[in-house]
Amino acid sequence: MTISSSPHIVSVILAAGASSRFNGSKITAKIQDDQSVLSHSIATLNQLSATANIAAPVVILGAHINVEVMAITADTPRIINPHWQLGLSSSVKQAVAYAIEAKADALLLVLADQVALTVDDYVGLIEAYQHNGHTSCSFYHQDVGVPAIFIADDFTGLLSIDGDKGAKSVLKRHAEKNSLNILPMENAQFDIDTPADLALWLHQQ
Template structure:
């Protein structure tokens, strides 16, 4: 699937966690490495990773990964998503946006999004907690909208607005999001 570029958003400060949560280890690998490994197992191009607050420690821990620092990461997830979109090659057909702090999302979950995208080539997003969210696949037709995002809402307005070109895929695993030490503890206890 060389026409779909995975982008991992990993730029936040982890302020509610109090440390770089993407360096947490589960099964001997960091959360970030787990995310990368899931994507690589699906025969996708090497993920582009948008880093920010913890750029240097992430590079030190993962010297072989394609980490690109969004120096405007403080502006929020929208800024990091826009930065990632602006890094794409001109022939890229779609961007698969994933968050490194959703550790319960599996390769099979991502595969279901990819299979749906192949069928319709529209926006394909996860559906959990009665709303649309990421992981999500955005076709080239919306890159211009994504490339100017700012603030902490990411693509929320685009995904949750009244559009007829969005296909939602139920993805209950996406509800697990590591934001606090308690979230991490709960995730570990559920495994």
């Protein structure tokens, strides 16, 4: 299925964290067919790019840059976050800066470690956004979250986030104003934070 190519949406995979609970670089851990967590995410977003006619994904790297670069192909655009120690907000800000430079109408934010997400999950999010032009997000663990599509009007708010916080505050403000498309997304609830999470994922494959 191919959906409309407009408006202009860019996608960014956030992968700059220290993975402190994993005791190493979790995004280079192998999860299937010798694919790493990060390369799996890139492959899924590349497939989405072809399906939904959106820009190919950009990856934000940071804490484990030396091994992370080896986990992605040379043709995958990447942004290095030198301030990754400041937390997730620093990567969100770099993603927004990239979207502004690209003159994007909207930004699809993705976490590299949500390995259960499929192209269909992302397509559903894009279709919801294109239906009415509202910020659109996933819903799991009884809360809103990413992946999410943020409209250009959100960029200023995203740039004001500090510390190890993501973009949830922006989503909640939209929810309060009834200007948020919320999609239940069961696959988004599984991410890889610990070696036990990885072992469970491998066992399920």
